[in-house]
Amino acid sequence: MSESVHRLEPLDRRPLSDRTCLVTGSSRGIGRDIAFELARCGADVVVNYRSSDEKAHEVAERIRANDETAITVGADVSDPDDVERMARKVRDELGGIDVLVNNAGITVDRKFETMSYEDWTRVMEVNLNGTFNCTKAFYEDIRDAENGRLINISSVVGQQGNYGRPTTPPRKAA
Numbered sequence: 628m629s630e631s632v633h634r635l636e637p638l639d640r641r642p643l644s645d646r647t648c649l650v651t652g653s654s655r656g657i658g659r660d661i662a663f664e665l666a667r668c669g670a671d672v673v674v675n676y677r678s679s680d681e682k683a684h685e686v687a688e689r690i691r692a693n694d695e696t697a698i699t700v701g702a703d704v705s706d707p708d709d710v711e712r713m714a715r716k717v718r719d720e721l722g723g724i725d726v727l728v729n730n731a732g733i734t735v736d737r738k739f740e741t742m743s744y745e746d747w748t749r750v751m752e753v754n755l756n757g758t759f760n761c762t763k764a765f766y767e768d769i770r771d772a773e774n775g776r777l778i779n780i781s782s783v784v785g786q787q788g789n790y791g792r793p794t795t796p797p798r799k800a801a
């Protein structure tokens with residue numbers, strides 16, 4: 628993923644000023660730009676990451692430099708205990724969330740012949756189980772929020788298939 632070109636010019640309107648949003652995998656890539664845009668709209672943002680501690684802190688620092696609220700929480704979304712720990716920390720520090728963006732994901736591109744069971748399982752653990760774990764941990768926050776939202780980031784490749792990506796369904800014959 629290329630470096631972010633996102634600018635954080637404040638908006639005149641701040642339509643999300645009463646929302647707290649958690650973006651999984653927002654230390655870099657698409658998640659980082661989602662975090663920036665939510666902050667630009669006035670939301671308090673939770674920046675989640677697995678191992679890129681420094682990058683996640685840079686994202687939060689950039690948001691705070693624009694007088695918005697951001698915290699970082701490291702947690703592996705594929706680990707339910709880690710996700711529960713994240714939920715406790717978020718509730719302690721920000722009182723819960725209104726919006727969950729399940730963005731964290733990994734890509735393991737292999738032809739089917741060379742895709743190992745371990746590769747396959749890791750993709751499922753992060754991309755599928757991670758979405759379940761985070762939704763489970765924050766379900767009540769979102770359900771009880773006045774304008775709760777659950778957003779799952781996917782890919783057009785999940786619908787159409789692509790060569791070398793056996794973790795997506797094969798393209799149907801025309």
Ligand SMILES: NC(=O)c1ccc[n+]([C@@H]2O[C@H](COP(=O)([O-])OP(=O)(O)OC[C@H]3O[C@@H](n4cnc5c(N)ncnc54)[C@H](OP(=O)(O)O)[C@@H]3O)[C@@H](O)[C@H]2O)c1
Nearest residue numbers: 628652653654655656657676677678679703704731732782
């Ligand atoms: N890039 C594309 O062209 C594209 C296209 C379609 C869909 N998508 C989807 O969009 C999402 C983001 O993609 P991206 O390209 O922006 O990814 P990326 O640049 O590789 O960034 C992935 C992010 O997810 C985090 N992450 C990975 N495994 C994690 C785990 N187990 N627990 C918590 N966080 C984890 C990473 O944290 P660390 O930095 O700590 O590793 C990082 O912040 C993915 O779901 C992907 O499938 C991407």
